[in-house]
Structures are given as structure tokens and as C-alpha cells.
């Protein structure tokens with residue numbers, strides 16, 4: 001699949017089929033995450049693969065009762081060894097960890113889409129509950145949870161803003177020039 005197709009076909013879904021996700025595919029998805037940029041190439045990320053039914057059910061209360069999460073065949077919790085970043089970047093560690101996790105998350109989602117799967121980023125979670133449940137050490141942080149599997153729904157494509165309305169040229173406020181048509185279709 002072309003990258004531009006994967007970018008557009010990636011969709012947050014909340015219904016999955018029961019089809020098992022081969023472990024090899026899960027690991028390759030994590031690898032796609034590892035290839036994302038990280039501040040100073042510190043590579044602070046670690047992953048927890050959650051597949052057990054009981055544990056997934058217990059995860060529901062940690063994600064503020066988003067019950068659909070338990071029905072995903074696989075949940076991946078992305079953990080940051082944030083102290084590695086603190087050593088190098090001090091106060092900017094949290095900011096960098098957040099951005100790096102976002103980059104890894106998007107790599108993973110695009111990889112899944114390109115292989116016929118989908119993943120949804122679950123950002124609404126109670127970090128201390130997730131940590132308690134998965135025995136994540138106190139000094140580590142959770143920056144991303146991805147629920148993944150083979151799609152059991154094809155939701156309508158969500159609205160995206162018109163690029164014209166969010167693009168400035170050179171300085172903020174210098175908007176799209178009408179006379180200058182620009183190609184905006186992703187290819």
C-alpha cells in the first residue's frame with residue numbers, strides 16, 4: 001500500500017473482528033514504533049502487549065469505561081523510561097516523551113493500516129490505574145495506549161479542515177492567495 005493511501009485509510013475504529021492477530025504482526029508493529037524519531041535518539045519507549053481476556057476487561061476501568069477497548073484482540077501500552085530523557089533534557093523530558101510517543105504511535109497505526117489491520121489511540125486513561133494493573137514501575141510513564149485488530153467496522157471518514165483555512169505563508173495571518181491555486185491532494 002502506498003504511504004499516502006495508508007495515511008488516508010488509517011481510521012480509528014471501535015469494533016474489531018475476532019480474527020487473531022499473529023504475534024509476528026504485533027512485533028512488527030512495535031518495530032515500526034521503534035523506527036520513529038526520538039529526542040536525541042534516546043529511545044525511551046517500551047511496550048506492553050496485552051492480549052489476555054481478564055486483563056483486557058480490567059483495563060476498561062483504567063480507560064474510563066470505554067468498554068470497546070476490551071474487545072480489541074490486542075492492546076499495546078507504550079511506556080516511557082522517562083528518566084533516560086530527564087538525564088539529557090531535564091525539564092523538557094515530558095514534552096519530548098509526549099511528542100516521541102505520538103510519532104511512534106502514528107508509525108504503528110500506519111503500519112497496521114498497511115497490513116489490513118487498524119488501531120485506535122486511546123488517550124483517555126487513568127495512568128496510575130494502568131500502572132497498577134500492568135505492574136509498571138513508578139518511575140516509568142505511560143504515554144500511549146493502542147487498541148488494535150482486524151476492523152469489524154468501516155466508520156465514515158471523519159471531517160478534516162480545509163488546508164486553506166489552516167495554512168499561513170511566511171508569517172501567521174498571511175493566508176492562502178486565491179490567485180495561486182495549489183495542489184492539495186495527498187499522493
Ligand SMILES: Cc1cc2nc3c(=O)[nH]c(=O)nc-3n(C[C@H](O)[C@H](O)[C@H](O)COP(=O)(O)O)c2cc1C
Pocket residue numbers: 010011012013014066120121122123124125158
Ligand atoms: C491524543 C489522542 C487521544 C485519543 N483518545 C481517544 C480515546 O480515548 N478514545 C477513543 O475512542 N478515541 C480516541 N482518539 C481517537 C480520535 O477520536 C480520532 O483520532 C478522531 O476522532 C479522528 O478520527 P480518525 O482517527 O479515524 O481520523 C484519540 C486520538 C488522539 C490523537
